[in-house]
Amino acid sequence: xxxxxxxxxxxxxxxxxxxxxxxxxxxxxxxxxxxxxxxxxxxxxxxxxxxxxxxxxxxxxxxxxxxxxxxxxxxxxxxxxxxxxxxxxxxxxxxxxxxxxxxxxxxxxxxxxxxxxxxxxxxxxxxxxxxxxxxxxxxxxxxxxxxxxxxxxxxxxxxxxxxxxxxxxxxxxxxxxxxxxxxxxxxxxxxxxxxxxxxxxxxxxxxxxxxxxxxxxxxxxxxxxxxxxxxxxxxxxxxxxxxxxxxxxxxxxxxxxxxxxxxxxxxxxxxxxxxxxxxxxxxxxxxxxxxxxxxxxxxxxxxxxxxxxxxxxx
Numbered sequence: 001x002x003x004x005x006x007x008x009x010x011x012x013x014x015x016x017x018x019x020x021x022x023x024x025x026x027x028x029x030x031x032x033x034x035x036x037x038x039x040x041x042x043x044x045x046x047x048x049x050x051x052x053x054x055x056x057x058x059x060x061x062x063x064x065x066x067x068x069x070x071x072x073x074x075x076x077x078x079x080x081x082x083x084x085x086x087x088x089x090x091x092x093x094x095x096x097x098x099x100x101x102x103x104x105x106x107x108x109x110x111x112x113x114x115x116x117x118x119x120x121x122x123x124x125x126x127x128x129x130x131x132x133x134x135x136x137x138x139x140x141x142x143x144x145x146x147x148x149x150x151x152x153x154x155x156x157x158x159x160x161x162x163x164x165x166x167x168x169x170x171x172x173x174x175x176x177x178x179x180x181x182x183x184x185x186x187x188x189x190x191x192x193x194x195x196x197x198x199x200x201x202x203x204x205x206x207x208x209x210x211x212x213x214x215x216x217x218x219x220x221x222x223x224x225x226x227x228x229x230x231x232x233x234x235x236x237x238x239x240x241x242x243x244x245x246x247x248x249x250x251x252x253x254x255x256x257x258x259x260x261x262x263x264x265x266x267x268x269x270x271x272x273x274x275x276x277x278x279x280x281x282x283x284x285x286x287x288x289x290x291x292x293x294x295x296x297x298x299x300x301x302x303x304x305x306x307x308x309x310x311x312x313x314x
Contacts, residue, residue, distance in 0.1 A: 015061060017080065017164050018128055019155055020052030024200055027235060030256065030270065030278065031055045031198065034233050035064040037277035042231075044069065044195040048182030051077065055198045060174040061167070065196070070177045071185045076124040078179040083121035085177050089169035093162040095122050101156045106130055129155045183221060190228050197232040199225065218242065222249045234271040246271055254278055 012028045024031075035042055042065040047056040050070040060068045072078045083092050099105070099122075110127055114120035130152045168175070178185065186197060201216055222245045225232055236242045238255060246253045252275045255267050270278065 013058070013061075014160075015057035015164060015167070016052040016054050017084075017125060017161050017168075018052035018077075020054075020128070023052045023054060024235065025054050027055060027256075027270075028058050031058065031233065032062070032064065033277055034272075035059060035196065037280075038196070038231065041065070042196045043067065045198060046185065046189065046195060047071065047198045047200070048185045049199065049201050050081070050177075051200070053081070055200070056175070057168065057171075060171050066174070068175045069185075070175065071180055071182050072177070073179070073181055075179070076120065076127075078177070079117050079120040080124050081177040082179065083118045084165055084168050085172045085175060088118045088121075089165050089172075091118055092121055092125070093165040093169075096125065096161050096165075097158045099126070099158070101130070101153050103152060106152055125161070129161075183216065183224065186221075186224050186228070189230075190224060193229045195230045197225075197228065197230065199232055199234040201234075201236070203237045219245060219248075222251075225249070225251075232272060236269045236271060238267055238269050242269060242271075252276075 012025050014025065016023070016025075035045070042059075044067045045056060045059045045065040046069045047053055048071045050056060050072040053070050053072075056068040056070050059065045070081060072081060080092075083089065095118075099109075106126065109123060112123075114123055182199075182201070186199070189195065189197075199221070201218070201221060218241065225234065226249050234251075243253070246269075251271050252273060254270045254275050256270050257265060257267050
């Protein structure tokens with residue numbers, strides 16, 4: 001069954017600095033309903049394939065959980081989250097607003113090896129904004145004509161990016177980032193009941209074109225999800241392979257309609273143990289309301305230490 005409500009991504013608050021292929025802005029109203037439907041408030045939300053991390057960011061901004069853990073394997077994407085959350089977000093925001101986007105300046109910046117983590121983060125944001133479709137995978141080319149003939153400037157909104165980054169900085173006490181493997185993180189926390197997982201792995205069909213690390217064992221991921229003590233919500237592209245796994249592991253599944261930034265209607269799969277909360281007659285517009293928390297910063301630990309802390313519930 002396909003849900004009747006189609007989400008237009010333009011109607012959802014944009015939190016992420018990334019223009020991410022396969023981004024889940026359209027899922028925000030559903031994620032709100034899912035988290036608010038829990039019998040007890042979710043203490044921690046883990047997003048093991050974070051990417052642009054819109055669901056984790058929304059949960060942190062709107063107080064839908066006390067703590068959010070973002071996990072990402074791609075070192076370029078990780079450099080952005082580490083920079084924003086580890087004390088250099090203001091620098092990144094300023095660098096974006098002062099950079100003059102021209103074909104020559106972009107080529108020089110992207111061809112120059114970064115000297116440190118924050119320079120790598122800036123180059124990643126720049127590449128994400130000037131390459132076709134926001135694709136960061138090797139081989140993606142630069143936009144040429146872009147939207148309305150604006151070329152490389154089509155997706156370069158410096159003030160908007162600055163505001164999003166500084167908003168994340170102001171909310172970073174609720175967010176921890178770990179550079180590492182998503183499936184490893186899920187396995188290490190499979191016995192914890194006081195958390196929830198939002199699982200958005202690489203697409204089975206288009207992943208090789210979109211992502212640096214597209215290959216995961218989807219059947220293994222389903223087997224791990226089946227054994228989780230905590231709740232989870234999984235989203236996938238609608239493919240025969242995934243529908244077979246849904247049946248094999250006896251999960252609940254719904255086809256959900258959405259509209260992308262080009263106003264084209266698309267569908268994806270929502271998967272969980274039970275999606276009864278999705279079938280309630282509650283109007284989705286109620287899921288658009290939330291509160292914003294702005295609090296003090298917090299230091300970050302290294303990857304292995306963070307994974308151990310996460311597994312201990314700290």
